[in-house]
Amino acid sequence: MSHEAAIENLSREERTFPPTEAFAAQANLSDPAVYEEADADFEGWWAGHAEKLRWMKPWDTVLEWEAPHAKWFVGGTLNISDNCLDRHIESGAGDKVAYHWEGEPVGETRTITYSQLKDEVCQFANALKAHGVGKGDRVAIYLPMIPELPVAMLACARIGAIHSVVFAGFSSQSLADRIDDADAKMVITSDGANRRGKQIPLKSAVDEAIEKASGDSVETVVVVDRTGLAISMQDGRDVWYHEAIAGQSTECAAEEMDAEDVLYILYTSGTTGKPKGIVHTTGGYLTQTTATQRLTFDLKPDTDVYWCAADIGWVTGHSYIVYAPLANQTTSVMYEGTPDFPDKDRFWDIVERYGVTILYTAPTAIRAFMKWGAEYPESKDLSSLRVLGTVGEPINPEAWMWYREHIGPEDAPIVDTWWQTETGGHMITPLPGITASKPGSAMRAFPGIKAVVVDDLGDPVEPGQGGYLTIQRPWPSMLRTIWGDDQRFKDTYWARFGGDTYFAGDGAKLDEDGAIWVLGRVDDVMNVSGHRMSTTEIESALVDHESVAESAVVGRADDLTGQAISAFVTLVGGYEASDELEAELKVHVGEQIGKIARPAEVYFTPDLPKTRSGKIMRRLLKQIAEGTELGDATTLANPDIVTALQEAAAKRS
Structure with a gap:
């Protein structure tokens, strides 16, 4: 009998996994009243988390809401790069490891401290300015999972440039479309990428994309020497990354940014075929991503080694590999390659060698691990793991149970997180010290979030019924618009249920206990x-x-x-x-x-x-x-x- 079939034969109580007493006793949050407290004063709840950041100027108003447009921490100023780097170094944490980076070729590693990361970010920020990039300019980033990717993002954030990261698996045409839509002034790429022992060309794809682009916005292409692939370099346009930063100062003042200044554009698929440029801003985005990382994973920065095994080309990597972990002074693992190279134990080898305590990965990966067999994780010491997370899609109960039985220790909670590119951060998830978990359910909205499952008329459904997943209150990390097309923003996300309710595009059901089960897309x-x-x-x-x-x-x-x-x-x-x-x-x-x-x-x-x-x-x-x-x-x-x-x-x- 499969796990899934076995789960169906269990009673409601047997299908529920509450946090153990030992875990709850040491958890960051263990009082269920936090949900009611956050609901009673959601603005105050989020303001409390915003206060954990470093602001250059305090805000005047927590929230201005004129549906469907929200402004959070109005009047406040800060810089995300400063929050991710400088304030930690100034507090004495400069020698703390920011990233354990692992290249796909076995044995290729880098350990990067917060001080080292800040120095390179400042050097590259100065290089960006030297090539004419300034506040508000758009920079396309088309890089594999190498340290230069977060460096480029943080360098843009430091000087107020808007980055648009394009997943390095996308084609030259997809890149051209995004360059055109954002009117990108610069492209940052590498000669190639490592993938299952092969070298995949990237610079040639950039050259093709610039030729295909309808405009002529790109003035500079910066190229990281990653693989040694032979590439062409166009005089006057192309420059090597190592040459661009050579001789640049390791000091670069962080630009004072309004809380509502644009941080990045990230493109996601749309039902019309044209990708949507999702716009995320600064203060609210960093507030919610840092709060959710801390509480969803019960993060303890002094002792945890955290690994979000996603790609930075997607929103998961933006929020939970770069911005929240660094702002929370986390030590993270960052891996360039695939889970099965050179063999199917690569993930578990990484967990063992770095002593990973928090693992955040996708159900697709878990199903692949199941297919390969439990002998691979069982060959490694995974006892360091204490919290397991899933992201990207609803997890089927069988995969959930396999994850629990074969990867973490028995008392390691599994947090099944639901959120989107558009939401910026977690929206529905268990909290490991408080919330029970059910295999396949994201359980309940994060404190301060109002998630409601509604019927065709927009009325809340009763337990045991299904409908449409909506968000009925603004949240700090919400998308602000679609780049260059605010009407599409309104029509796509806010028109279905009256203009002030966000429709996520996903279906969901409530079980008899009121837990939320996300069912997946209801559109195309x-x-x-x-x-x-x-x-x-x-x-x-x-x-x-x-x-x-x-x-x-x-x-x-x-x-x-x-x-x-x-x-x-x-x-x-x-x-x-x-x-x-x-x-x-x-x-x-x-x-x-x-x-x-x-x-x-x-x-x-x-x-x-x-x-x-x-x-x-x-x-x-x-x-x-x-x-x-x-x-x-x-x-x-x-x-x-x-x-x-x-x-x-x-x-x-």
Whole structure:
């Protein structure tokens, strides 16, 4: 019997894992009254956490709320780089390790103290200024998981430049789109990246992106010498990172930033196909990310070694590898490569060697670990672990139980966190010293957050019912707008339930105890290995191929990645379906968007199932891809297509 089936046979009490007395006794928070106290005065709650930061000028007003626009800590000024570095050094923590960095090649490591990190950040900040970058300018960052990535982010934050980190797995076209939208003045990249023993070129992708970009905003390209790959350097535009910082001072005054000044833009998939530039500002963002890291993980900076095993190219890395951990004076692990290189024990080897106490990873990774077998973690000493976290997608109960049984000690709480690029920080999560956990549930809103599951009319549902997950009160790290398109911001997030309620785009249910179970996307954005991918964006990439006349993309359930991409295409006359064409289309999508967007399978069909009004019935396509029972198909104009597709799907399985 699987864990999941076994869990269903347990009583409600047996399916609930409360914190142990020993853990609660030493936890940062152990009083359940914190939820009620934060709810009664949520502005005061957040102000208390903001006071833990260093402000250059105190705020006048905690919150100004004119739905859907919020301003937090109005009138206050601070600098995030100063909060992450200078104040710790001034308090005597300069020699404390900020990052244990591990390269993918075995044996390649760096230990970086707070003082060393600050020196390099200041040098690079001075280099940015020397190349004409100043407050408000946008800088695109296209780097692998190397120390120069947080250095670049902190250097931008130090001088008030706005960074836009682009995941290094994205294609040159995706990078070009983001350069154009942000009107980026500089691109920071490396010659290449290490991936499973191979060297992946990055600088050449940047060169292609600048050629593809419709504008000519990029003036400078800074290149980190990471792999030694042969690259071309354009005179007058391209400069090596090590040459740019050579001779620069290790002192650079931190720019005084308004709490509402923009810190970064991070692009996420949208249902229209065009990525949305999510705007995060300074004071509120740092307040909520630091508070959530401290409390969600029961962080103890003096003793913990914390590892968020995400990529900084996604919001998880922004908030919980760079900004919150450094502002909280955390010692973190940062790893460049994959969990299975050179072997499937690489994660556990890292945990053992650095004595990791807090591990934060994705359900997709946990399912991969399950598939590889418990012998790999069992071959290492994981006794240092005391808190386990998950992020990126809802975790299935079987993976949750495996995580509990094979990775952490029995009393290590598992915090299943729900949040988004748009929310900036944790929104729904257990608190390990207070909240019980249930396998597969994010449990309840973080103190100060008002998360409500509602029905189609916007009314709260009763326990035992499902609906739409909404946030009904502003929160400090909330997105402020979509870069250059405030109307899209309003229409996308605030129009569904009346203008002052944020609709997350996820469905959820309440169980009989009122715990929240996030069910995943209700729109046409898929969650593949924790990465949000737009169906429209992938469909557009497919139709861009000369052989494709029409396409439809759905996300199907997948044991490893949560969702996998199934594509259905009709071909232009003169082209015939073949394994070779399927492979070509997958590569084409990867070139247009990135390898993570490649379909798992492509179904060739003479037509797509459509209603009589011409609407593609993606619901049926999803059911076909998953091999589940079909719903009502009586409104189809071409029901014979469904039968043909079912037969094709059956042959694949």
